[in-house]
Amino acid sequence: MIAVIADITVKDGSGEQFEAVIAELAEKVRTEEPGTVLYQLIRSKTDANSYKFMELYQDGAAIKAHGTSEHFQAAGKAMAPFLAGAPQIEYFDAL
Template sequence: MMIAVIAKLNVAEGKEAEFETAMLNLAAQVRANEPGNQLYTLCKDAGGNYLMLELYDTEEDVEAHGETEHLKASGASFRGLMAGAPDIQRLEVIG
């Protein structure tokens, strides 16, 4: 069963450009190194709020994503860029 993840990201004011660069670098690594990931894309709404849209083939692929070296290493890139913890939703894909 496919799993969708929507992460609402709380970016610190004035850090948007740095955040976008760091997130786009991470997204490129996810796409290149995680065959079970079908979508990993950064979006921004009209109010300037950031969302990460993710799609995985299985729950195991979601779990594997959390254990990847590139995700763990990216933590340092986001230090000082976030205004709070992300709000993460996991959804079962129906169709």
């Protein structure tokens, strides 16, 4: 499996709107991406604007399916106004 951790910072006051976009996206990921094992949004307990995604994929093909999906690209556009900067994405081997 491949793990991904994406760090995202939102603009002040945009948390709720951002979370609403992601809730919809996560539901689509859950139902339409059989190769995505985990797609979990988490919010820092010390900085309310600081989020991470914890993601697990069966393989590279699953990551590609996720990244090229209509729902992911639509969510990318929908969340853009709420982001304070580009997401920082790191890839890992899941052991």
